[in-house]
Amino acid sequence: MATLEIENLQADVGEEGGETILRGVDLTVDSGEIHALMGPNGSGKSTLGKVIAGHPAYDVTGGSVTLRLDGNEFGEEIPEDMQEWDLLDLEPNERAALGIFLGFQYPVEIEGVTMVNFLRTALNTKLEEREELFEEEEAEAEAEDEEEAEGYESSPMEGPADEGEIGVAEFQQILQEKMELLDMDESFASRYLNVGFSGGEKKQNEVLQAAILEPEIAVLDEIDSGLDIDRLQDVSDGINALRDEEGAGILQITHYQRILDYVEPDHVHVMLDGEIAKSGDADLAEQLEDEGYDWVREEVYEAA
Numbered sequence: 001m002a003t004l005e006i007e008n009l010q011a012d013v014g015e016e017g018g019e020t021i022l023r024g025v026d027l028t029v030d031s032g033e034i035h036a037l038m039g040p041n042g043s044g045k046s047t048l049g050k051v052i053a054g055h056p057a058y059d060v061t062g063g064s065v066t067l068r069l070d071g072n073e074f075g076e077e078i079p080e081d082m083q084e085w086d087l088l089d090l091e092p093n094e095r096a097a098l099g100i101f102l103g104f105q106y107p108v109e110i111e112g113v114t115m116v117n118f119l120r121t122a123l124n125t126k127l128e129e130r131e132e133l134f135e136e137e138e139a140e141a142e143a144e145d146e147e148e149a150e151g152y153e154s155s156p157m158e159g160p161a162d163e164g165e166i167g168v169a170e171f172q173q174i175l176q177e178k179m180e181l182l183d184m185d186e187s188f189a190s191r192y193l194n195v196g197f198s199g200g201e202k203k204q205n206e207v208l209q210a211a212i213l214e215p216e217i218a219v220l221d222e223i224d225s226g227l228d229i230d231r232l233q234d235v236s237d238g239i240n241a242l243r244d245e246e247g248a249g250i251l252q253i254t255h256y257q258r259i260l261d262y263v264e265p266d267h268v269h270v271m272l273d274g275e276i277a278k279s280g281d282a283d284l285a286e287q288l289e290d291e292g293y294d295w296v297r298e299e300v301y302e303a304a
């Protein structure tokens with residue numbers, strides 16, 4: 001179990017005179033819960049996802065993002081003084097290692113990197129990073145020296161193909177299980193990363209990547225955009241499996257109510273002008289679909 005707690009989070013675009021985008025976001029997501037984050041274009045939804053993940057384009061100017069792990073996470077016992085992490089203090093890859101996953105709105109295409117290699121390297125990088133985070137400082141320094149000596153870079157694109165904790169054969173096993181879990185076609189894995197993938201296939205890959213990395217909290221940004229109904233169904237089944245089989249918490253950013261018919265949210269939040277203006281249950285999403293966002297805006301004005 002883990003809890004992601006966002007309190008009064010404020011962020012600007014990280015450049016001279018950069019616009020303020022997040023104006024005090026409060027949101028708590030527990031693993032095992034599905035939260036839908038809705039709101040008009042430009043309200044700051046994607047920015048929130050990126051700030052959680054540690055995207056360098058933004059400056060956090062206030063508030064906190066905390067990840068709380070329980071005492072038994074990642075199949076091991078976690079000492080009390082290492083259960084609470086101030087994510088804003090950590091690098092993006094360290095946040096990922098602790099279980100934050102951010103899917104991309106527009107996955108990149110990379111020629112010459114197969115899905116299977118990419119996924120295995122991503123998993124090994126995460127495991128290695130996590131080990132370092134939980135090691136004593138001294139041991140950590142040693143590991144870094146070793147890494148340097150081997151010329152290993154912590155990017156999932158680099159490093160020798162046979163490097164890492166999870167070997168090729170073991171990873172094949174993991175991959176097969178995950179692909180079965182998501183009901184995916186096996187030929188996927190041998191293809192080059194996203195090259196020539198349809199929009200729907202890219203989205204399915206995103207879910208596969210999440211399933212392999214087994215995040216505590218997955219932020220999925222408009223994973224439903226541009227999907228036909230069959231793909232939407234497949235992707236939705238995958239998201240439900242992430243929650244039901246792996247216990248992930250999901251922060252599902254979406255512009256449309258449609259996917260929420262397949263991935264039923266426990267909580268629905270409306271973001272307006274960089275704040276969560278209203279929260280409710282699945283009924284709120286339907287109301288938004290029928291009536292738009294203006295009434296929420298009016299409510300906020302009236303209350304102010």
Ligand SMILES: Nc1ncnc2c1ncn2[C@@H]1O[C@H](COP(=O)(O)OP(=O)(O)O)[C@@H](O)[C@H]1O
Pocket residue numbers: 013019021039040041042043044045046047048057
């Ligand atoms: N890196 C950036 N540089 C400049 N403006 C940005 C940047 N990121 C986001 N914005 C602006 O912040 C606002 C919120 O953007 P975004 O978070 O993408 O909204 P949403 O995902 O809700 O559509 C928009 O006005 C957008 O133009």
Ligand SMILES: [Mg+2]
Pocket residue numbers: 045046047
């Ligand atoms: Mg967006």
